[in-house]
Amino acid sequence: MPELPEVETIRRLVELHLVHRTLDSVEVRLPKLLRGSPFASLDPLLGRSITGARRRAKILIVDWSGDVSLLVHFKLSGQLAIEPAGGGRIVAGHPVPDPNGPYPHTSTHVIFGFADGIIMYVSDVRQFGWLRLMPTAHAVDVVESFGFGPEAVGHDSIELDDMAARLARRRIAIKTALLNQQVMAGLGNIYVDEALHRAAIHPGRPANTLRAPELARLHAAISWSLERGIEQGGAKIIHNRAYPQDGFPQVHGRAGEPCVTCATPISKTRVGARGTYYCHRCQPE
DNA sequence: TGCGTTGTTTCACC
């Protein structure tokens, strides 16, 4: 479930709490999560400190002293929790299991122990995520090898004309096109539903049939939905229901709840085999 | 208990 806003939230937490902290211990309880990693363990990080955290698409890049970088993909259910020196716990990413319960738990797979007693937990209920450790010089190449399109939000995000050109050569459903990270990078199943609702476009519309005003609305709506998500520190969807009530997300996970625009009950359907929420009145075929 | 779940890859094909 972590999409761009959740990963960006995690990135900011790492930057805020962990930069310049030295790693005293690391325990990888589920080594298979290092799948595809050039280094088979995280031990090379011991004694090093975090120098910064970057993000490209839904990939987090944590840079360490000694010019090594840790790439993390949270996939469906990855989560990061930090217990700062002063106590308490800050959690971002997937909201399950209960962030207020005891840690580590059965889905906690990597535990980082930093100086001053700061602890960072990487948890993943579905175990679909991965971590890859590599020289920093390789990190950008590895990320580029995924062929991501421009970022969907931010200072260097995709421009309207570029987005229009990319969509013009596809006749697949607009929702499916927007989920393709090579078209643009960052949207997932939650925020794509939010953006299409905001832009009043039916998720099944062939991408190449959108007209100029619709493309302009969509471009603005994509930024809007991702920015709202970042502001809020990510979306909270538990068992296909959105929280808090009457909050954001406004559409995804809200089947049967009233549309914020017209009060029509939100519908649930499938587009490209993905659960899709929309308002059949605001977003006609 | 088999189904639902999503981000991503793979594959056959045009």
Add this chain to the structure above:
DNA sequence: CGGTGAAACAACGC
């Protein structure tokens, strides 16, 4: 080569 559509895959909770 690039787009399409469908299937597959990861593994768990309910």
